[in-house]
Amino acid sequence: MRQLLDGFAIALDVGNLLWALAGVVLGTIVGILPGIGPALTVALLLPVTFRVEPVSAFIMFAGIYYGAMYGGSTTSILMNTPGESGSMITALDGYAMARSGRASAALATAALGSFVAGTIGTVGLTFLAPMLVTLALSFGPAEYFALIVLAFTTISAVLGASPLRGFISLFLGLTLGLIGIDLQTGQARYTYGVPQLLDGIDVVVIVVGLFAIGETLFAATTARTHGVVTSVKGWTWMTREDWSRSWKSWLRGTVIGFPIGALPVGGAEIPTFLSYWLEKRLSPRPNEFGHGAIEGVAGPEAANNAAAAGVLIPLLTFGLPTSATAAILLAAFQQHNLQPGPLLFETNPELVWGLIASLYLGNVMLLVLNLPLAPVWAKLLDIPQPLLYGGIVMFATVGTYSVNNSVFDVGLVYVIGLMGFLMRRFGFPIAPVIIGAILGPMAEQQFRRALAIAQGDGWVFVSRPVSALLLGIACLVLAWPLMLRTARLGRRSTGP
Amino acid sequence: MRSRVELGFALVVIATGVSLFLGALRVGAGAGYDRIGPRFFPYVVATGLVVLGGCYAVSIWWSRRPIVRVPADDEQTTPVHWRAFGFLTASFLLLVVMLEPVGFVLASSLQFWLVTQAFGSRTRLRDGLVAVAVALTVYLAFSRGLGLALP
Numbered sequence: 001m002r003q004l005l006d007g008f009a010i011a012l013d014v015g016n017l018l019w020a021l022a023g024v025v026l027g028t029i030v031g032i033l034p035g036i037g038p039a040l041t042v043a044l045l046l047p048v049t050f051r052v053e054p055v056s057a058f059i060m061f062a063g064i065y066y067g068a069m070y071g072g073s074t075t076s077i078l079m080n081t082p083g084e085s086g087s088m089i090t091a092l093d094g095y096a097m098a099r100s101g102r103a104s105a106a107l108a109t110a111a112l113g114s115f116v117a118g119t120i121g122t123v124g125l126t127f128l129a130p131m132l133v134t135l136a137l138s139f140g141p142a143e144y145f146a147l148i149v150l151a152f153t154t155i156s157a158v159l160g161a162s163p164l165r166g167f168i169s170l171f172l173g174l175t176l177g178l179i180g181i182d183l184q185t186g187q188a189r190y191t192y193g194v195p196q197l198l199d200g201i202d203v204v205v206i207v208v209g210l211f212a213i214g215e216t217l218f219a220a221t222t223a224r225t226h227g228v229v230t231s232v233k234g235w236t237w238m239t240r241e242d243w244s245r246s247w248k249s250w251l252r253g254t255v256i257g258f259p260i261g262a263l264p265v266g267g268a269e270i271p272t273f274l275s276y277w278l279e280k281r282l283s284p285r286p287n288e289f290g291h292g293a294i295e296g297v298a299g300p301e302a303a304n305n306a307a308a309a310g311v312l313i314p315l316l317t318f319g320l321p322t323s324a325t326a327a328i329l330l331a332a333f334q335q336h337n338l339q340p341g342p343l344l345f346e347t348n349p350e351l352v353w354g355l356i357a358s359l360y361l362g363n364v365m366l367l368v369l370n371l372p373l374a375p376v377w378a379k380l381l382d383i384p385q386p387l388l389y390g391g392i393v394m395f396a397t398v399g400t401y402s403v404n405n406s407v408f409d410v411g412l413v414y415v416i417g418l419m420g421f422l423m424r425r426f427g428f429p430i431a432p433v434i435i436g437a438i439l440g441p442m443a444e445q446q447f448r449r450a451l452a453i454a455q456g457d458g459w460v461f462v463s464r465p466v467s468a469l470l471l472g473i474a475c476l477v478l479a480w481p482l483m484l485r486t487a488r489l490g491r492r493s494t495g496p
Numbered sequence: 497m498r499s500r501v502e503l504g505f506a507l508v509v510i511a512t513g514v515s516l517f518l519g520a521l522r523v524g525a526g527a528g529y530d531r532i533g534p535r536f537f538p539y540v541v542a543t544g545l546v547v548l549g550g551c552y553a554v555s556i557w558w559s560r561r562p563i564v565r566v567p568a569d570d571e572q573t574t575p576v577h578w579r580a581f582g583f584l585t586a587s588f589l590l591l592v593v594m595l596e597p598v599g600f601v602l603a604s605s606l607q608f609w610l611v612t613q614a615f616g617s618r619t620r621l622r623d624g625l626v627a628v629a630v631a632l633t634v635y636l637a638f639s640r641g642l643g644l645a646l647p
Contacts, residue, residue, distance in 0.1 A: 048638070164551055168509055171544045175512060178541060182523075182534035189523050189534060190516070213588075220580040220614045386612035387626055393611050394604050394630060397591060398638055407595050414588040425576075426505050444537045 004126055007353025011361055016059050019052075020358050023060035024365045027067020032075050032380050035215045036392055038068035039324040039434070043207040044399035046332055054336040055351050059358040061332060065325055066118060066359065069305050070366045071377065073110040077103060077297070078378050086304040089272040093289060093296030100292050105238045107374040109246045109294055110301040115367040116247075117254040117302035121309025122359045124258050125316075129345075129356075132317040136342040139318070141450035142460050146467035146474075148443040151320055153474040154263075156432045158270060163481060165428045172419070173436025176201055183445055196408040201416075203331040204403050206437050207324070209413040210430050212396040214420020216389050221421075246298040249279055253302030261310025261322075275303035309359070316340055316352060320439075324431040327438045506553035513545030583614035600639075605631040 010016060030041045042061050049057040072087035077094035090110065097106040139147070156166035179190045180200030191197040238246070256278065257271040279299040280289045289296050314320040319341035321327040333340045338348060345352055370377070400413045420430060454460035462468045520538035587610035594603040608627035609620075617623050 164548065164555065167544075168548045168552060171541060171548055172509070172512070174541045175516060175545065178516070178538055185534050187523050187534045189538060190519050216611065217581065217584055220584055220611075221577045384617070386615035386617035386623065389615060390608040390611040390623070390627060391630060393587070394608050394634060397595075397604055397607065398600075398634060401595070401600075402638070407592055410595065411588070411592045414585075414592075422505060422508075426502055440537075440541075447537075 003349055003353045004357060006350065007355075007357035008360075010055060010350055010354035011059065011357040016056055016354070016358065017361070019056045019060040020063045020362050021365060023063020024067040024362050024369060025063075026060075027064035027069075028071040028074075028366070028369060028377055029067075029380060030064070031068035031071020031073075032377050033383075033388065034075070034081060035212075035219060035389065037211065037325075038065050039207055039328050040211040041068075042325065042328045042332065043204045043211075044395055046204050046328070046335060047399060047402040049332075050335065054338065054348075055354045057332070057336070058329075058351065058355050061329060062355055062359055063362045063365075065329070066305070066308060066362050067366055068325075069118075069308050070111060070114050070370050073114070073297075073301050073304075074107065074370070074374050074377055075381065077106045077110060078375075079381065085269050086272055086307070087301075088269065089276045089300040090297055090304075092276070093291070093293050096290065096292035097294065097297065102292065104374075105242050105294065106292075106297050108238050108371060109242065109298045111367060111370040111374070113246065113250040113253065113298045113302040114305040114370075115363055116250045117257060117304075117306040118309060118363040118366075119360065120251075120254045121258050121261075121306040122356065122363065124262075125309050125312055125359070126356055128262070128313055129317055129352075132313060133342045133345050136317050139466070140464070141446040141453060142464050142467045143470065144318075145443060145446040145450055146461060146470035147318065147320060148439050148446065150470045150474040150477075151314075151322060151435070151439065152432075152443075153477045155322065155435055157477050157481070163478075165426075166432050169423065169428045169430070169432035170436040172423075173433035173438075174440040176206055176416075176433070177437040177440030183441065184448055194408075196404070196406060200441075201412065201437075202403050202409065203328065203434075203438060205400050205409050205413050206416055207328055207434060208396045208400050209416025210420035210423075210433060212392050213413055213417025214424055214430070216393055217417060217421035218424045219385075219389060242294050245294050249275075249295040249298035250302040252278060252282075253299040253304075254306040257303035257306030258310045261307030262313040263310075263322075271303040271307045272300035275299040312359075316344065316355075317342060319344075319442075321435060324434045327431075327434045330438060502556050503553060506549050506556060509549030509552065510546055513542045513549060516542035516545065580614040580616070583610050587611055587614070601628070601631045601635050604634070 011020065026041060027038060030036045030038060041064050045061070045064075049060070069086060073090050073094065075081050076087040076091035077098050080091050080095040094106045094110065097103065152170055156170040157163040158166070177200070179197055181188050181191075181198050188198060253271075253275045256275045260271045260274070276289075276296055276299060279293075279295040280286050283289065283293065283295055285293065311321075311323050311326050314322055315326045315329060319330065319333075319339060321330045330340060333344075338344060338351070396413065397410060400409045401407070403409055423430060423433070450460055451458065460467075461471060516538055520535050520542060523535050523538065587607045590610070591603050591607045594606070605624075605627040608630065609624050612623040612627070613620070
C-alpha cells in the first residue's frame with residue numbers, strides 16, 4: 001500500500017502527468033484511426049523515447065495502451081469499423097444503437113464501462129502483482145521454459161482462424177528470433193555475412209514491418225469501401241433504464257475479462273466474445289441483441305478493458321507478454337536495460353508503482369476525454385485514406401531509421417512488411433509472430449540454462465512439479481480440439 | 497486458383513524450414529561444455545516449419561479450399577491491385593536509395609506522395625503539398641526537438 005502511495009507521488013509529478021496525458025491522447029487517436037494500433041505506436045515511439053526517463057516513457061506507453069482500448073470502441077459504434085480487434089463485438093450492437101439515434105448512450109456506456117472495468121482491473125493488478133512476484137521468484141529456468149511453452153501454445157491455438165495457422169505464425173516468429181548472435185556461445189546464426197544482422201532483427205523493425213507496412217500494402221491492394229460516420233444527433237444521455245441495464249454488464253464483463261487477460265492465453269478478443277455470449281444468455285430480451293441492446297456494448301467493452309489490465313500482470317511479474325502490445329512493452333523495458341519480472345519490483349519499485357499509479361490516473365483522464373469528446377475524436381476519420389497511410393509510412397520510416405540509424409533496417413522493414421501482407425492475405429494471425437520473435441530467444445536461453453543446471457538431464461522439465469504441470473496444461477491445450485472432434489465423431493457413430 | 501496461391505505460401509513455409517536446416521549446419525558448434533549447442537534450436541524450429549507447412553499443404557490439397565472460412569474472407573479473395581502494389585514497392589526502393597544522399601525531407605515526401613498515388617488519390621497537387629509539409633514538420637520535430645539523427 002505504501003508503495004502504491006509512493007507510486008502516486010511519482011505519477012502526480014507535473015512532468016509525468018503531461019506524459020500520461022500525451023499517452024492517453026495518442027492512444028485514443030491511434031485507437032480510432034484504422035491501420036494503426038497501440039503495438040505499432042509504442043514501437044514507433046521506442047527509439048524516440050530512448051533519452052526520456054524510463055518512468056515517464058512507460059507512463060506514456062501505458063496511457064497509449066489504455067487509450068487505444070477506449071478509442072477503438074468509438075469507431076465501432078459510430079462507423080461499424082472496429083479500430084482494435086478487441087472492439088469487434090462492440091460494433092454489433094453499438095452500431096445498431098448509433099443508427100437508431102442512440103449513439104451517445106452507446107458511447108457513454110462504453111466509456112463508463114471501460115472506466116469501471118479498467119479501474120477494477122488496475123486494483124486487481126495492484127493486489128495480485130505482489131503475490132505473483134513471490135511465486136515468480138520461486139521459478140527456475142525449467143519452470144520459465146515451461147511457462148513460455150504454455151504461452152506459445154495457448155496464444156497460437158487461440159488467436160486466428162485455426163490452430164495450424166497460429167502455429168505457422170509462431171514458428172515464422174521463432175525463425176526471425178533466431179537471426180543474430182547466439183547469446184550463450186557467441187556464434188552467428190543466419191546472418192549470411194551481413195553485419196547489420198549480427199545483433200538480430202530489432203523488434204521495432206518486425207512490428208513496424210508487420211503492422212504498418214503489411215497493413216498499408218493490404219489496404220492499398222485490396223479495395224475496401226470506407227465506412228460512413230454516423231452523426232451524433234443531439235445529446236441523449238443514458239436513461240435510467242440504460243443505467244440499470246448497464247452496470248451489471250460492466251461488472252460481469254470485468255469478472256470475465258480480468259482473469260482471462262491475466263492468464264497466458266493472450267488477446268482481448270476472447271473475453272469480449274464470452275461476455276457478449278453471457279449477456280445474451282442472461283438477458284430477458286435476447287432478441288434485442290444485434291439490434292441495439294445496450295448490454296451488448298457495456299459487457300464486451302468492460303471485458304476488453306479489464307483484460308487489458310490483466311495482461312499487465314504476467315508482463316510485470318513474470319516478464320511474459322501475452323499480446324502484441326505487451327510484447328512491445330517488454331522490448332521497451334529491455335531497451336532501457338530493465339528486465340520485467342519479479343526482480344523489477346525489488347530493483348525499480350518507483351518505476352513499477354509509478355506505472356501502476358499512472359494507470360489509475362490515465363483511466364480518469366480517458367473518461368474525461370472520451371465521455372464528452374467522442375464525436376470530436378470521430379472527426380479524425382475525415383482524414384482522407386491516402387494521406388493517412390502516407391503519414392503512417394512516413395512515421396514508419398522515421399521510427400525504423402532511428403533505431404540504428406541504418407538504411408538497411410528501412411529496407412528490411414519492407415521485406416517483413418511483404419511477409420505481413422501475405423499473412424494477412426491468407427488469414428494468418430500476426431500477434432504470434434511477434435510473441436515468437438521476442439520470447440523465442442528467451443525460451444532457448446532458459447531451456448539451455450535449465451539443462452546446464454541439471455547437467456544435461458532432459459528429464460528436469462518433467463521431474464520438477466511446476467514445470468511438469470505447465471507443460472501438461474500446454475499438451476491439454478494442444479489435444480483439446482482433437483479430443484472434442486473425436487468425442488463428437490464417437491457420439492455420431494454410436495447414435496441412431 | 498486461390499488454393500494454388502495458398503499452396504505456394506505453404507511451400508514458402510516449408511522452404512523456409514529447409515533453408516533453416518541447411519543454415520544450421522553452417523553454424524559453428526561453439527564451446528564443448530554446452531550440452532546442446534547453438535544448433536539445437538534452429539533444428540527444432542526448422543523441423544516445426546517443415547511439419548506445419550506440410551500439414552498446411554496437405555489440408556489445402558485435400559479440401560481444395562481454406563481449412564476454415566475466415567470471417568474476413570471476402571477481403572482476402574478480392575483480387576490484388578497490382579498497380580498499387582507496384583507503387584508501394586517503388587516508393588520503398590526509392591526511399592532506400594535516396595534517404596542518405598538527398599536527405600529525409602525530400603526522400604520521405606516523395607514516398608508519401610507515391611503512397612497516396614498507390615491509394616488512387618486524384619488530388620495530386622494537394623497530396624504533394626501535404627507530403628512536404630508533414631515531412632518538414634516531422635523533420636523539425638524529431639531532429640531539432642528530440643535530437644534524433646535524420647539525414
